[in-house]
Every structure is written in structure tokens, then in C-alpha cells.
Amino acid sequence: MKSRIPVVLLACGSFNPITNMHLRLFEVARDHLHQTGMYQVIAGIISPVNDKYGKKDLVAARHRVAMARLALQTSDWIRVDPWESEQVQWLETVKVLRHHHRELLRSLPQKEGLDRGKAHPAAPTGKGYSLQPLSPFNHGTLLNASVPELKLLCGADVLKTFQTPNLWKDAHIQEIVEKFGLVCVGRAGHDAERYILGLPILQKYQHNIHLAREPVQNEISATYIRRALSQGQSVKYLLPDAVIAYIKDHNLYTKDSSWKDNNT
């Protein structure tokens, strides 16, 4: 049986705050890749952006990381990685991909064959890249065929931003789709397909762009969440309860705090 390629999904973004929609992206992407028969998703990483990104209303990274951690408490395959947020400056997405790819390779067994089946604690949080015990997926062909791939997970809206002038370096877009690959979750296939057709570099690496369809129309934008919170409205069932509790405990996203952000 042909072995499946192990995949790690990396989602970059503000996560300001994390919502059920963000979490859905991972679930939908994993289902999609598994369904192709070619991939085995072994881990998911949420990488909140650095404070220096300078986006309006962005609360401190330590909060955004903490909230993501709370949201992922009950997930057995997705974790949050604070590396990007802890850097001295804002990092381009491609650099974050490169970093996590290096980490991924570092976590692989040094000796081929002998370490099959052993867990390798790569990530400090413990949800690392444990190599699966022998299974139909990796039996016998554990060597080259199962070097894990790191793919960028995003919504169709991010795909669209590739067209925005000066937002992305061309060389970076190329590296992302050529060396890593994209898993793009959207509703109607049309939008994402149109964006791909609109950019030659995306068209060229179409085979490395996976379009996963989310059957449920689910547009829980963090922007809306912040507005609802500042107006004292309920956001229950849009984000995990633990995250809502954290927001209340730390007085985040209140009317006052957004006023402060606008005036500093």
C-alpha cells in the first residue's frame, strides 16, 4: 500500500481572539486531506502574530496565546506555538513556515528504521510529532516517502490578499506554494478558484494548493466578536467557554480598551 504523506497544518493570523471558526478550519482541512487518500495529517499549529504587526485593536500576544491554549485544551492534535509572537519583530509568513519546517525535520528520527514507532518529543507542549506506530500508512516505506510536509492553512480570504499590492513579496508567495503548499478552506469553490486563476504564480502551483470546502456557512469573524464584546453582547457558542471566561477575567475587548488602542 502506498504510504500517505504526513502533513502538519500551520495557521498564521491575529487570533484576536480565537473563534470556533478558526478551529473549524483545521477540522475541515484535515478531513479534506485525508479524503484525497494521499495525506495523513499528524498535527496542527496555531501561530498568533507578533504584537509588532500593528493591527488595530490587537491585544497583547500573551493573551492571544493564552486564549488559543485554552481553546485547544480539548484538542488532541492542534496546539498553539508562541514562537512567532515572541520574536523581536514582525515576521513574514514564509519565515514562520521555514522555522516550523526546520523544527519538524529536527524532530524526525536520526536513524532510519531503528526508531520506528518511538515518540520524539519535539514540541515542548507535548503534542509533538510523535511518529505513529507502524500502521498501514507508514509500514515499510517510512523513509523518504514519509518526510512530513508543512502546509499553510488559511481561509479563502487570505488567498485573495495575495493580490493586494505590496502585502506579500512575490518571492514569498512562490516559496509558500512551491516549497510548502497551501490548504485553503472556503465555502463556495468559486471564490478560491477565481483567486488562483487571477495570479499566474498560483496557477503554476495549483497542484500544491488544496481547496477544502466547508459545508457549513460559518463566518464567525473575530472583528464581529470584538464589537459584540465591546457592546456587552453575548458571544457564547461562537468561541469556547474557557476563552470567554478568560476575556472576562482579563477585561479584554471592552469599550474602554478599544478606546485606549485608538488613542495610543
Place this chain on the structure above:
Amino acid sequence: MENSEKTELVLLACGSFNPITNMHLRLFELAKDYMNGTGKYKVIKGIISPVGDAYKKKGLISAHHRVFMAQLSTKNSEWVEVDTWESLQKEWVETAQVLRHHQEKLEASSCGNEQGSPVLERPGRKRKWAEQRQDFSQKKSLEPKTKGVPKVKLLCGADLLESFGVPNLWKSEDITQIVRDYGLICITRAGNDAQKFIYESDVLWKYQNNIHLVNEWITNDISSTKIRQALRRGQSIRYLVPDLVQEYIEKHDLYTSESEERNVGVILAPLQRNMAEANS
């Protein structure tokens, strides 16, 4: 409107809840924020009333599962609860009757020497309804004064509103009763469609002040039908339903191709009943 009389409200949602989803739960939150926000109402309770098996809808699994999942979902809610009365009836019960049942229950517990309203947050405390008014200034809690018996309103999505137009699905006197005597809180995305629908119906138009349209700005279209479909296809439903519900469904393997075939070829109970009455 200060401590003058806000009308207390109980929001009642009827439906299959097959299964319950985060979208259903959101309806309550949106409705509560909206009605409280008018300054005229105080929402004190939400009730989920799953329909009985006798409804005979396609794919409807056993009521005790649907009730249990709804209960799991509301474990962490301070104000929304599940009521099993409707699901326990042998025959299918019209929505107007469910509303009537709950309104009468509220009236029964409000009158006399039993717990007055609102004691939901302080169980066991007994106050005579008449004493509340005199006790106004001495009341330690910050709860605004409320007038009379709480009113039950039907909480729903625009699809229910528009289902009023489906032949034989609703008795016209039931529709009248619902909008005249109780009232509707309708969560809708496309407010225009709902408004148009009201405009085009004489009875809805007449009682439009009793129909509250609440805009759902976030499109959160988690239909139970799609949930069941995802489950049949082995796809994840995490973060679309409460975790406990997802675990329960998985543990009991509730939704399969077989379960979706239930009641195929059977006429939906309201259609059966209304057509039979029309022919008699």
C-alpha cells in the same frame, strides 16, 4: 425605563433538535440581548422543547437522545433549559398548544403564595406576588421591577416564519393565536425577506408589533441536516456542536444512513392531521 415595569419574558424554542447545534444555542443569546436591549423586557428563561417522535420527520431519531443532547448542551447555561413535556406526549402537539402549556404553567406558579417572579436565581425564596410592589425600596437586589406574569414568546428562525405559508402545515387559527396571544422572536439573516413575508400576510401584518425581527450579522448556518450529512461522511462536526454533544453522538453512533431513512414514506404529522380535518 428604570425600575418601572419591564415585562418578563420566557423564550420558547420548538423544533426537532436533531441534533442540537451551536446555532440553536446562539438563537437564545441573540434574542436575549435584543429583547433586553429594547429596555422594555427582561428575559428570565429560555426553554428548548424538542418535538416528539410522533412528528414523523424523516431522519428523526428517538426523542430521549435528542433531549439528552440538548441537556448536555445547556449544562453550562445559567438560563436556558430543556423541557420534556412536548417530547413525552404520545401524539404530536401543535406549537400553539406547547406555547399555551408553558404560559399556563407560568401563570400557575406565579399566582397564589408560591414563588413569585423572578426567583429563578434564588431558588427557595418565597415571596407573595402582591408584596413585591410594596417591598420596592427595601429590595436588596438590583433587579428591576417587573410587571405581572412572565410572557412566553416563540423563538425561531426565519425558516419557521416562512413555513407559515406551507399548505396544511399550520392551522390558520394557530398562526393567529401564536402571533396575537404570544408573539414571535425571529432571528434572521436576510431581514428583508422576513419583512416582506410579514407584509404579504394579513394576520402577520396585523400583529406585526408582536413579531420581533432580530438580525444575525454573523452567518452561522449550522443546520442539523448538514451535521447529519457530515457524520454519514465521516467528517468532523467539532466546534459546530458543543463538545459533549459531539462525544455523545460518537459514542452512540446516532446518525447513520439507516437513521436518515427513518419515517421515509410517512406523512409528517401536522400535514396528516390538517389534511384529515380538512377532509372531514
